[in-house]
Amino acid sequence: MNFSLLFSHFRLLTFVVCLFFVGLLLSIGLGEPKSPSDIEWFDVVGEGGITLMTLIWLFFLLLSRPPGRVTLLLVVGLSCFMLSSLIDLLDEFIQYPATMWLSLVESIPAPIGMCLMTWALYQWHQEQVVLNNQLKRREYYYREHTHVDFVTQLNSADYMRDRIQQLLDTRHFDFSLIMLDIDNFNAFNKEYGDEDGDRLLREVSELIIMNIRQTDTACRYAGDRFIILLPHTTNSKARVIAKQIRNAISHLAFKPGQQGDAVFHTLAFAAESPKEKDNTDNLLSRINRQLESQKQFV
Amino acid sequence: MSLIAYRDDKLIPAPQMATVIYDLSKLRGVNEDRLLKGTGIFVSDLKRVDTKFSPDQILRLLTNYRALMPGHNSAFLLGHRLFPTLNTSLNASLIHCGSLQHAFRVLALVRQQLCPFVHGYFHKHKDKGYFLLNDAIGCGDLYHYILEIYCTAFISACKTLVGKRIPFSFAFPFSRPRHIEEYEKNLGHRLRFDEPILSINFDLRYLETELAMPSRLLQRSAKQLLSKNNDLHYSFVEYVRNLIYFHNFNLTQTAEKLNMSPATLKRRLKQHDTSFQQLQDGVNQQKAIFMLRVKSMKNEAVATQLAFNDVTNFRRAFKRWTGVTPNQLRFS
Numbered sequence: 137m138n139f140s141l142l143f144s145h146f147r148l149l150t151f152v153v154c155l156f157f158v159g160l161l162l163s164i165g166l167g168e169p170k171s172p173s174d175i176e177w178f179d180v181v182g183e184g185g186i187t188l189m190t191l192i193w194l195f196f197l198l199l200s201r202p203p204g205r206v207t208l209l210l211v212v213g214l215s216c217f218m219l220s221s222l223i224d225l226l227d228e229f230i231q232y233p234a235t236m237w238l239s240l241v242e243s244i245p246a247p248i249g250m251c252l253m254t255w256a257l258y259q260w261h262q263e264q265v266v267l268n269n270q271l272k273r274r275e276y277y278y279r280e281h282t283h284v285d286f287v288t289q290l291n292s293a294d295y296m297r298d299r300i301q302q303l304l305d306t307r308h309f310d311f312s313l314i315m316l317d318i319d320n321f322n323a324f325n326k327e328y329g330d331e332d333g334d335r336l337l338r339e340v341s342e343l344i345i346m347n348i349r350q351t352d353t354a355c356r357y358a359g360d361r362f363i364i365l366l367p368h369t370t371n372s373k374a375r376v377i378a379k380q381i382r383n384a385i386s387h388l389a390f391k392p393g394q395q396g397d398a399v400f401h402t403l404a405f406a407a408e409s410p411k412e413k414d415n416t417d418n419l420l421s422r423i424n425r426q427l428e429s430q431k432q433f434v
Numbered sequence: 435m436s437l438i439a440y441r442d443d444k445l446i447p448a449p450q451m452a453t454v455i456y457d458l459s460k461l462r463g464v465n466e467d468r469l470l471k472g473t474g475i476f477v478s479d480l481k482r483v484d485t486k487f488s489p490d491q492i493l494r495l496l497t498n499y500r501a502l503m504p505g506h507n508s509a510f511l512l513g514h515r516l517f518p519t520l521n522t523s524l525n526a527s528l529i530h531c532g533s534l535q536h537a538f539r540v541l542a543l544v545r546q547q548l549c550p551f552v553h554g555y556f557h558k559h560k561d562k563g564y565f566l567l568n569d570a571i572g573c574g575d576l577y578h579y580i581l582e583i584y585c586t587a588f589i590s591a592c593k594t595l596v597g598k599r600i601p602f603s604f605a606f607p608f609s610r611p612r613h614i615e616e617y618e619k620n621l622g623h624r625l626r627f628d629e630p631i632l633s634i635n636f637d638l639r640y641l642e643t644e645l646a647m648p649s650r651l652l653q654r655s656a657k658q659l660l661s662k663n664n665d666l667h668y669s670f671v672e673y674v675r676n677l678i679y680f681h682n683f684n685l686t687q688t689a690e691k692l693n694m695s696p697a698t699l700k701r702r703l704k705q706h707d708t709s710f711q712q713l714q715d716g717v718n719q720q721k722a723i724f725m726l727r728v729k730s731m732k733n734e735a736v737a738t739q740l741a742f743n744d745v746t747n748f749r750r751a752f753k754r755w756t757g758v759t760p761n762q763l764r765f766s
Contacts, residue, residue: 286462286504293615317619322514322590330461330515358507358619417614424618431599 137199145198148211152194155215159222166238167230175228183225190218206263209256216249273345276353276365278302285356287334288341296355296363301416303367312374312409314364315423316344316381317431319402321360328392328399336390340401343388347381361427374407381405404430438692439546439667441489441571441706446550448485449520451492455499456480458511464502471498483520489550489571489669500579506613509579510620513586517548517594523663524548526656528595530649535641537595540653544660546570546667549587551580553672555679555720558638559728565634566720570669572707578608581632586620588634597646602636605629630723630756630763671706671713674699678717682741685710719755722748726764733760 142149194214201207223242232238274290276299283295303311318324318340325333337360344354344362357363366374382403389398406426410419439445446452452475459469466477473494479485487495500508518525524547531537538556545553551573554565573580585604592600603624604617610627611617617625668676677683677691688710689699703709718740725731725739737748752760 292505293613322593325514326518330458334461358613358615359510361615361619420615421618421623424623428623 139199141202142199144203145207145211148203148208149198152198152211152215152218155219156191156222159219160226162238162241163223163226163230167227167232170229170231174231180225180228183221183228187218187221187225190214190221194218206256206259209252209259213249213252213256216245216252218249220244220246220249272350273348273352273354276367288337288356290341290362291353291355293355293357293363296353296357296365297416297420299353299365300419304410304414304416304419308367309410309412309414310368310370312366312369312371312407313419313423314366314374314378314381314405314407315357315427316362316364316378316403316405317427318360318385319404319431321401324399324401328396332392336392336401339388339390340385343384344381347384348377352377363423371407371409374409378405378407406430437667438670438673439489439550440670440702441493444486444488444491445667446487446489446492447483447521448480448487449483450547451516452487452495453480454512454515455495458508458515459499459503462503462508464499468502469498470495473498492550493571493573493576496576496579500576507616509582510586510616513583513620514590516583516587517591519548521547523656523659526652527660528591529645529647530653530656531595531645532648532650532653533641533645534592534596534600534643536653537645538641540657543657546669546672547660549584550669552584553669553675554634557724557728561638562635562728563638563641564724564728566724567632567634568672568675568716568720569708570672572671572705574707581606582616585634589621595645596643600636600640600643602634605631605633605635607632630727631720670702671708674703674710675713675717678714679721715755718751722752722760723756723763726760730764736760 194211197207197210197214201210220242223238227242275295278295278299280291280295280298283292284290285292300313303309318336321333321336324336337356340360341354341356341362344364348354348364349366351367352369353365355363355365364377366377369377382405385401385403387400389400391398404427406423408419408423408426456466456469456477460466470476473491475487475491475495479487499512503511518529524544527540527544528537531540541548542556551569551571552567553570554567557564557566567581569577589602592602599622601622601624603626604621605626607629608627614625674688674692677688681687683691685696685699689696692699694702700710703713722736722740725736726733731739733745733748737745740748742748742751749759752758752763756763758766
């Protein structure tokens with residue numbers, strides 16, 4: 137797990153902890169302990185479970201979201217709910233004097249928290265629409281975070297294979313694929329080191345993303361080989377787009393190291409479209425073969 | 435007698451493998467304590483160029499590396515970094531060869547240095563050359579992974595030497611892997627899986643290919659330096675296999691040649707994850723399959739070549755090695 141976001145929420149974290157102790161101290165300070173025979177253990181397990189789960193949700197919320205308005209609303213809402221469930225749990229152990237205002241504290245925060253969270257979830261939806269837009273051209277109607285490549289943050293070959301299979305299964309044969317391969321990338325890697333190699337891959341993938349259309353999806357295939365899915369596109373149109381990408385990358389003046397001189401790159405590409413009886417494997421092996429025939433041989 | 439390297443002999447210089455593995459895992463954010471755990475290798479060892487590790491240590495390091503690296507490409511990534519090495523005379527002995535044929539001959543001499551885990555036999559048939567590859571040290575479960583590393587290193591080194599790509603074909607004895615894209619990208623599209631033996635083959639005309647930086651003098655001096663430093667060894671399993679392969683030695687003869695008792699030889703082989711019987715069967719199996727499959731020889735001829743008394747015995751032995759009869763293999 138990555139804990140870096142957790143520490144950026146210092147104030148929210150303090151708020152949650154304080155609220156937890158306020159609930160605890162209020163209950164203990166104002167009530168009398170019940171005798172053990174009066175305790176309903178079944179209720180304790182149920183209500184304790186709710187409190188515990190709410191705390192776990194809060195933890196993951198703080199762990200996964202960067203600071204911001206939506207995060208604030210979610211945390212405050214969930215904390216209110218947590219306070220109610222905590223007091224509810226504690227009154228299994230503690231007897232309050234009758235006509236005590238504490239029973240109000242038990243029932244009021246929960247509905248307020250629920251309302252806040254409902255509003256926050258709507259905001260979250262709006263935020264997600266924006267984020268999905270940012271991720272356009274990186275995914276194709278399906279999200280699977282375990283397929284995201286470590287270096288380029290593009291999806292991997294596995295992801296692309298699944299998407300192609302899906303299109304073939306639903307008999308959508310009107311798409312094209314482009315495969316791109318940077319020339320002499322390994323030589324570059326050996327000369328300038330892996331760190332610059334990774335950075336080059338990242339910058340090339342950004343350039344690819346910039347040069348494809350809103351409906352296209354780029355993935356990292358393997359090493360310095362990329363693959364692009366172009367739905368509703370003919371082979372000749374795909375070739376035009378591939379040439380545009382090649383053109384863009386040939387103008388990328390990549391500066392290795394801190395202040396290195398520009399190194400330029402060329403790339404080879406292949407474009408394929410599926411035939412009626414194709415499966416994913418032979419479509420991909422055809423495009424690989426085509427790409428290799430483009431590469432320089434002895 | 436030649437120098438023999440056992441799996442616990444510390445002969446592999448740190449920069450050759452261990453430092454490269456360390457660097458790559460750093461780059462991918464792998465925790466260094468977990469990488470080095472159980473290997474007996476310390477970061478301070480890696481900082482000195484003269485430290486050497488045993489194949490055993492490297493195998494344990496590779497086990498950790500394989501488990502900790504994200505993605506499917508850790509073997510291929512490593513393969514690309516293995517040549518050129520930090521040993522300049524080793525590099526020069528290959529880089530300054532005149533042709534690919536020359537380079538392959540030198541490779542046979544310096545292979546233990548470059549690639550202590552895999553060794554091969556070269557065969558020619560008609561217009562094709564074949565490298566039949568074998569486990570040189572007893573790699574166990576890691577063998578498959580090590581093949582990915584060294585096949586990539588081989589392709590990458592040939593590209594470095596020649597300056598262009600040469601179309602090699604690969605036949606692997608395992609089924610098509612899930613991460614086929616890495617094979618296609620790093621080894622090329624000429625791949626076959628579920629083959630009975632492991633081989634790399636190519637058109638013999640490529641042997642004439644000129645290397646990018648030929649120099650007879652530099653190449654010779656580099657080779658002299660290497661033999662002066664006593665850097666040339668055989669891996670133990672490879673050495674025993676060679677005795678069986680070229681001289682058809684039995685257990686007693688092999689033990690005698692190695693100056694040890696048959697019991698010690700057996701124990702030593704066990705330490706390397708194998709046995710004499712296993713090696714003998716492996717050699718015969720590889721030879722038989724090559725003769726049947728590639729040379730299309732008749733069962734009788736193969737049986738004679740392998741010194742079987744009659745075809746029935748050969749057929750029975752073949753069935754024991756491979757699970758199928760010679761005819762089934764030929765027509766599969």
